[in-house]
Amino acid sequence: MSKTVYLFGSAAPPVLEVDRAVEELQRRGWDVCLGLTPTAAGWLGDRIRELEALTGHPVRSAYKRPGAADAWPRADVILFAPATFHSINAWALGLTDRFVVGVVAEAIGKGIPTVAMPCVNAAYAQHTQLDVSVARLRAMQVEVLYGEGGFVPNPPGERRPYPWQLAFDAVDRVPARD
Template identity: 35%
Template sequence: MTAIQVCPARSAKKPFLYVVVCAAGIAGEVAQLITAAQERGWEVGVVATPQGLGFIDAPGVEAQTGYPIRSAWRSPGDPRPLPDPDAIAVAPATFNTINKWAAGISDTLALGILCESYGFGIPTAVLPYVSSAQAAHPAYTESLRRLRDMGILVGAHEPHHPKSGGVAGQFRWEEALALLMPRLSQPS
């Protein structure tokens, strides 16, 4: 069993990626994104929405990353469990999270981090995972437009059939890394 670290001294020059996980049936496959990021030299920490936490193998993710999963705010004076991110990938991103984020609603730790990261200029990619019924709602289209206008890198996703939960194994986890890499190569 891997010991969970609390904001340890980081490896020299290794970038740190936050993976924000929302409540979607495919969230249990997030290890694919973590593995891909680690193979590319990233350290990874996971932030789950409160509902998203129930969709992932928390002990497995913590063992894989070496960090605790964050889902709630820490109390003043508590140690910081994760280093500051160099980039953020929101995958899978649900209808609820996309719309709240675009509206500036910060009622969960995950949304608070996403809203604040805009002000810090942290490169952020989002991989939507919504049904075609949700994607038809005008708020969704407007929210994606607003996120793009904010400089958020929005991945391509074909909405799945309502009530199907999508097809496991077809979510393009690594697209988040492909979207982020050009941004990380640009001088500030």
Template identity: 40%
Template sequence: MSRTRVLYIIICAAGPARDAVRLVRAAKEQDWDVCVIATPAAVDGQFIDAQELESLSGRPVYSTWRRSGEEKRIPPADAVIVAPMTMNTANKWAAGIADTYALGALTETVGLGLPVVALPCWSTALDVHPATRRAVEVLRSTGVRVLYGEGQWMPHAPGAGSEWLDSYPWELALEAAST
């Protein structure tokens, strides 16, 4: 008997995070065992509804490291989705900075050779910064499938993020993680 596939969904503090329940719900419909990890900013800034995510996934939403001596809280992942991925997360992750539980999990998954999908969320003003472009290149070079570019995800105009929140392509990320 095979075990249920485990999907880590890592959520950053960006507008689409409010609808992360859509991704969790869709993953559960595909029989994934979902573990939600949120950046501290996503939790503290109330970008997510942690109670609803916990209810849907059947697991707590984690945003902090486990304590010394505490047993592992979640099973090993079979795939990882980071969505929405902010510029801050992309840059830190590409630089190997693991100063939060979410970044630590992301940094480790690359080394484990897991399928990792990143669905960015930033403005055109942030997109032109050289660090952003370098981060995308570095992440792709490590095997991360960054859904960025024509036909995938494109940055929004500064201040216009709320206009496209409903069309954030959660399904692209789940499809990419499932293949």
């Protein structure tokens, strides 16, 4: 029986590497379902069919219609990476107008283990709401890989390698569900 991870990404540069993230999770034995914010889906628009072929599931960026069947199997864990300043704050505040934010918000109440790794620059990191949101999510049992041992913000405009490995390792540590 395979384990299912929902891999969610928002519009930050590491989302352009999401195919490699999918492949690594699959190599580790995960069935991957990919969800994107609308902007991230736009960035990857010409690659969506390729990503669907890679995962074997539809790539989602919008809520399904009421009564429609689920297109994905049940998640054993959710990984939200990269998670932007907007997505982290919206999630912590319960603002669920975006599909991926709504799913992770609901996952808290459903007890689905969730890992998040932000991707914000140092200018955004100076905004006090980010620390409040990270603390709020951690208080709700979300593993937020931010700061020491996680994502460390870089200066605006500077790109450093995104520490995907930290996120993959955190997903692998989640105990199997019955």
